Amino acid sequence: MNASAHNNIIYQIGRPYEQHSSINGVREVLILAHNAAFLEDRIKALPWSAALTPAAAQAHLDIGEVRSVDRGEPVLREGASADFVYSIADGALTVEKGRSAGDTQIVGFLFQGDMFGVVHDERYSYSVRATVPCELLALPRPAFERICERYPSVQRAMLQMASNELAGAQDHLVILGRKSAIERVSSFLLMLSERNSRLGYPAETPIWLPMRRADIANYLGLTLETFSRVFTDLKRRGVIQAQSMRHVRVRDVDGLRELAEKC
Structure with a gap:
């Protein structure tokens, strides 16, 4: 074959x-x-x-x-x-x-x-x-x-x-309704983290991000440059840790939730 x-x-x-x-x-x-x-x-x-x-x-x-x-x-x-x-x-x-x-x-x-x-x-x-x-x-x-x-x-x-x-669909509308870029990115990562929890994965399980960064930016209604800047800022704050190109660990779930809800 x-x-x-x-x-x-x-x-x-x-x-x-x-x-x-x-x-x-x-x-x-x-x-x-x-x-x-x-x-x-x-x-x-x-x-x-x-x-x-x-x-x-x-x-x-x-x-x-x-x-x-x-x-x-x-x-x-x-x-x-x-x-x-x-x-x-x-x-x-x-x-x-x-x-x-x-x-x-x-x-x-x-x-x-x-x-x-x-x-x-x-x-x-x-x-x-x-x-x-x-x-x-x-x-x-x-x-x-x-x-x-x-x-x-x-x-x-x-x-x-x-x-x-x-x-x-409602989650997506909520994300797009966020005013700031950091709220949108935080909401997206929090959504994936909560999905891991619903599936029974341990809290330390990294989020899998197999999609292109440009596609994530499109989903969030952001430019690729803005998404990359916010992602770097979240790492700098210690809220997330990039373990590889496709895996991100949430180090501070409460901090991420706070950023997602108001910044």
Whole structure:
């Protein structure tokens, strides 16, 4: 298998054959997953995996595809037919919307366990691209909707996902409503730190920032120069510590919260 084919591998769950297919104009290879443990691990990445009955889990296995995508590769495009629902098994993605000026606005970042592609009409209302190499569990929308109708646990999880998505949109509006750049950057880092806490990670766990600094600045409504200046200032204050290019440890959560709420 050549490198370009490998970049678009889809592990077709429950189908013991290999074939070629074209999805969204991209040539991809469908191959059988290597073993049952591989598939089960990907199902566990579903946000509602703990609530799945064995029958519901098998239903996901029957319809699901594990897709590998490269950094920068588009997963779905705004305005395209909403054919699939996705859950992130590994990696991170960037969510963006087109603007009337012809450029794009970053409206969110997605991480392992997050879900996207759930829409109320027939077309996606946003675009999503891989921030880093990712593995996604893709579920055909019609089949997934039938699973939602059949299994109450999945319905409840979908309601929770909708609530989380609304909360994320509200968080973004709150961040953009902050007056100063340091409030915006502090709010963003605090949001990611609190996400770590909700997932049960220890307080000293660094924040993972796989996205480009320019994308973070876009999300916050700042120039790259302003974001870099504020980030350096937060390090100087001792509120955060950069452990690598992609990992930041919050050293003073209370101090960060104070800066986020008023400066």
